[in-house]
Amino acid sequence: MLYKSLAVLMAGSALAAPALAETTYPLQLQNCGVEVSFPKAPASTVTVGQAATEILYSLGLAEKVTGTSVWFTEVLPEYKSANDQIERLADNDPSFESVVAKRPELISIQYEWHVGPQGIVATREQFADVGIPTYILPADCTGKDNTVGSDGTRSAMFTMDGIYQGVTELAAIFDVADRGEALVTDLKSRETAAIDSAKALGLTDASAVFWFSSAEMDIDPYVAGRKGPPAYMMNALGLKNIIESDEEWPVVSWETIARANPSVIVIAKMDRRRFEADDYEKKIEFLKSDPVTKEMDAVKNDRIVVIDGHSMDPSIRNIAALEVLADALPKFDLK
Known part of the structure; x- marks a missing residue:
């Protein structure tokens, strides 16, 4: 099976290492050039981007997600049941009004061009003006200029570090650091195994x-x-x-x-x-x-x-x- 359930990951990690410390609030993060602060774990979030949605599901946080948007394909099969219970605001770009209407305590975002300086959904400032913090997955802005080219231009080679950072930071925001560590550990192990198998081909x-x-x-x-x-x-x-x-x-x-x-x-x-x-x-x-x-x-x-x-x-x-x-x-x- 390509994707392991969070329950399996958590069971394995619980045997291997003690639980991580709880998040200390207020939590402050630098996120894609913007400082974001969380006085407590958000009670709810709306996602703008499938990648952000599936990270939250993988962290066992589906109950925190009150609306989703920007879908490319079917959700990972192990999360279909949970996803079916959550409102899909739009298959593609949601409106600012539809997102705000859910009254989320966080907007979790995949692409800066959806919520950013020229965001087609809104700017980060617009969400801040109504008291909603925003978090963009670092993989979309680290080593990347989103003002050049239709989908942005990379100034440095992408690595999985940006994904692992996003998992770890979202886990910290929602005070589930142990789940984040378990997920990153599993992904890194699979990454290494795939690379080693290809290297053997010479x-x-x-x-x-x-x-x-x-x-x-x-x-x-x-x-x-x-x-x-x-x-x-x-x-x-x-x-x-x-x-x-x-x-x-x-x-x-x-x-x-x-x-x-x-x-x-x-x-x-x-x-x-x-x-x-x-x-x-x-x-x-x-x-x-x-x-x-x-x-x-x-x-x-x-x-x-x-x-x-x-x-x-x-x-x-x-x-x-x-x-x-x-x-x-x-x-x-x-x-």
């Missing part, structure tokens, strides 16, 4: 490209830049990213990709259907029929890996995606 000249989607099926695709989560996965597993842009999701022509001839093509699978290319089966059909793409070695040799689209963005799902890719590599004879 790859030296293998490359890859991650295709998220395309505005139209037959036009230039959105692919992963060289410093985001997919780039981290490639680097960790010994694959060269053929894309050289620092943008999170640059648009690159298929002709350019075909000339680079990646050893492996990784495509996103998601429930969202904003574009035709959101459908992974249509992606595969295109790759095998287009006169340019069908000549690539990865297509001819069926070296195509399908992973959860949400796991290509910063989230706890990054580890499961790393595992899927690491498990696929031995089958491709890339030496």
